[in-house]
Structures are given as C-alpha cells and as structure tokens.
Amino acid sequence: MIRWLIALGLAVLASPLRAETCRLALALAMDISTSVDENEDVLQRQGLAAALIAPEVVEAFFSSPAPVALAVYEWSGRTTQRVILNWTMINTETDLLVAASTVQQSVRSDSGSATAMGYALAFGATLMQQAPPCLFQTIDLSGDGSNNDGYGPDSAYRHFPFQNVVVNGLVINAADFEGELFLIPFFENNVLHGPGAFLEIAQGFEDFERAMRRKLERELKGLQIGALKEGAHQ
Numbered sequence: 408m409i410r411w412l413i414a415l416g417l418a419v420l421a422s423p424l425r426a427e428t429c430r431l432a433l434a435l436a437m438d439i440s441t442s443v444d445e446n447e448d449v450l451q452r453q454g455l456a457a458a459l460i461a462p463e464v465v466e467a468f469f470s471s472p473a474p475v476a477l478a479v480y481e482w483s484g485r486t487t488q489r490v491i492l493n494w495t496m497i498n499t500e501t502d503l504l505v506a507a508s509t510v511q512q513s514v515r516s517d518s519g520s521a522t523a524m525g526y527a528l529a530f531g532a533t534l535m536q537q538a539p540p541c542l543f544q545t546i547d548l549s550g551d552g553s554n555n556d557g558y559g560p561d562s563a564y565r566h567f568p569f570q571n572v573v574v575n576g577l578v579i580n581a582a583d584f585e586g587e588l589f590l591i592p593f594f595e596n597n598v599l600h601g602p603g604a605f606l607e608i609a610q611g612f613e614d615f616e617r618a619m620r621r622k623l624e625r626e627l628k629g630l631q632i633g634a635l636k637e638g639a640h641q
Contacts, residue, residue, distance in 0.1 A: 429496065429541035430473035433626065434531050437491075438550040438579070439515045440483040440522040447612040448515050451549070451579075454616030455479070456511035459503060461620045467627035474498045475627065476539045479510055482527035484520025485557045494538050521556035524548070524598070525563040528574065532567040544572045545626060549615075551579040553593045560597045573601035575626065577618055579609045 437451055458464055468475055479492040491513045497503050531546040538544065554560065563569075576594040594606050605625070609618035 428473055429476050429539050430471055430543065431627070432476045432478075432494070432535060432538035432541040432544045434478045434480065434534055434538070434546045436527055436531055436546060436548045437479070437481045438483065438522070438552075439481045439487070439517060439520075440550075440552065441519050442522070442552050443518075443612075445518070447551075448518075450612040451615050452510055452513060454612070455619055456507040457616050458619035458623055459507040459510070461616075464620055464623045464627070465500060465503060467624045468497055468503060469500075470628055473542075476541055477506055478534060478538065479506075480530065480534060481513075481515060482530060483517055483522065485523045485526045487517045487520045487523075488527060488530040489516045490534065496539065522550065522552045522554055523556040524550065524554035525558040525560055526556075528560055528563040528569075528598075529567045531574075532563070532569055532572065535572055536568065546572060546574045547577060547622065547626075548574060548598055549577040549579060549619075550594075551590075551612075553590060554597075560600075564600055569600060573604050574599060575604055575622065576606045577609060577615075577622055578606060579615060579618075580611055 435455065437455065439448060443451070475497050476494050477492065477497055478490065478494045480488060480490045482488045492506055492509045495502060495506050497506065527548060528546070531548070535544050535546065576598045578590045578594050580590070591606065591608065599606060607618045607622040607625075609615045
C-alpha cells in the first residue's frame with residue numbers, strides 16, 4: 408500500500424497538469440452558425456489566433472508563475488460542436504504559439520446549422536470536466552445571434568455542471584438590421600454566468616481580434632479572479 412501511494416505521489420509530481428500549477432482553465436467557443444459566412448469565419452479564426460499572441464495577451468498569460476490551461480471549440484447547431492484545440496497547458500510562449508497556429512490553420516466543420524446556444528454551453532461544461540484541475544474555470548462564448556435552436560442557456564445552466572464555472576460573452580455585430588442593440592441585453596440576461604462574468608463587444612467580425620485581445624487580457628490578468636474573491640466575501 409505504501410509503495411502504491413509513493414508511486415502515485417511521484418506520478419502526480421511528474422504530471423504537467425498538477426492542480427497547484429494551474430490558475431485558470433479557459434475554454435473559448437467560436438460561433439460557426441449559418442449567420443457566419445465564410446469570410447467572417449476566417450476573420451474570427453485569424454482574429455483569435457492573432458489575439459492569443461498579441462504582446463499584451465502574452466504578457467497576461469505569463470503574469471503569474473501558475474500557467475493557464477487552454478481549449479478552443481466551435482459551435483452552431485444541436486449536434487455541431489467540435490474541439491479545435493484540446494486542453495493544452497500554456498507553460499511557455501512556444502506553447503502559446505502552437506495553440507495559436509492550431510486555431511489559425513483550423514477549418515470550420517459546418518456552415519448550415521442554426522444557433523443552439525444551450526447545446527454549445529452544455530458541450531463547454533462537459534469539456535470543462537475533462538480539463539486539468541485548476542483554481543478557476545471559465546468558458547467564453549462568442550456569437551453574432553441569439554439562441555434559435557433547441558433549449559436555451561437557462562436550461563443548460565440548470566442541467567449541466569456549472570457550479571464553479573464562469574461564463575463570459577463576446578457579442579459580434581451587436582445591432583440588428585434596424586440598428587437595435589438586442590444582443591447585448593440577451594447576452595447579459597441569458598449568457599453571462601457566475602461571479603465576475605462580463606461581456607465584451609466586437610463591432611463586426613473585423614473588430615473581433617481587438618475585442619478578443621481586450622477580453623483575454625482582462626481575464627488573464629486576474630480581474631475576474633479578483634471579482635470572484637470579492638464576491639465570496641459578500
């Protein structure tokens with residue numbers, strides 16, 4: 408028994424995914440529903456890849472000696488969710504470059520599905536259960552529309568394990584054809600989840616990279632963690 412415990416302890420020490428070395432498990436979810444055309448999809452992928460290696464984001468990734476575990480997936484219809492980057496511990500800038508390259512070279516798996524936001528969140532919760540143990544867990548849902556297929560975010564939050572998961576949002580094309588900013592209140596009232604959750608806005612897919620840079624920097628530099636700690640004292 409003692410030998411087994413020693414062996415287990417050595418295995419944990421040798422593992423690159425030790426709980427005490429990971430401060431945040433971060434899953435980024437990209438919208439590939441039918442409202443996102445081919446050019447917009449490219450802008451989204453290239454924008455995310457560029458944001459990941461922007462100087463301010465690189466600095467934020469390594470602002471703490473404890474690394475971040477990163478995953479990226481795409482979503483649209485009820486059965487259309489696919490992992491682009493499986494859980495990767497970002498220990499070095501090389502790890503980040505490889506992750507960004509994986510996103511940049513990825514190709515969308517579907518272009519004709521509706522916007523099943525509840526299913527996208529449920530997939531994210533399941534993916535988060537496969538993440539390395541980290542101090543905090545965050546899902547980022549990017550989208551250019553509201554839920555129009557299957558159950559919504561509220562049902563996902565009721566029926567899937569989100570107890571310790573914060574969900575932030577990135578709204579793309581906040582205004583509809585008549586100029587009404589309907590997506591902002593939709594995301595605020597239905598998508599954001601957990602203490603410190605926040606919304607970032609991209610004014611079109613051309614603005615996606617800037618918005619993603621801003622959001623990643625805010626998350627990785629600990630504003631969200633500070634909000635969580637503050638909420639715990641209330």
